[in-house]
Amino acid sequence: MMIKEYRMKDNKSTRVPALQFQRNNWGEMRGFVDAGELKDGRPQKILLEDGKIGLLVPAWDEMRDENEIFCAHENDWIVKLTYQHFLIFKPEIFEAEYELIED
Numbered sequence: 890m891m892i893k894e895y896r897m898k899d900n901k902s903t904r905v906p907a908l909q910f911q912r913n914n915w916g917e918m919r920g921f922v923d924a925g926e927l928k929d930g931r932p933q934k935i936l937l938e939d940g941k942i943g944l945l946v947p948a949w950d951e952m953r954d955e956n957e958i959f960c961a962h963e964n965d966w967i968v969k970l971t972y973q974h975f976l977i978f979k980p981e982i983f984e985a986e987y988e989l990i991e992d
Contacts, residue, residue: 892921895968895987904990907968909980910944910961922946922967922975946975 895907908914908921922944943960946967959977961967966983968976978986 892917894990896990897986898988905968905970905987907966907983907987909966909983910963912942912963915942918944918967921969946977 892906892908894904896902896904906921908918910918943962944967945958946961961977964980966978966980966987968978968987970976
């Protein structure tokens, strides 16, 4: 899967790069979120208790108006707003809110 640009369905002017997190695209995802270690030394790629993979991402917390560390799960969509500023969406929400820009 390649990084592609999307726009919100109700705001056609805003373009954002997004990538769906999958087990087989770790290398691409690593570059997309600048993965390695978080500032506190934790690795970004983690193995969850149920054997699934997760990705720790500095994402925007609207309730607190600041960046927090959230865990993206396999098949979640990660939208890059700015460097180190991301939003995480479940697939059904991403698909309802965003559309692919086909130039």
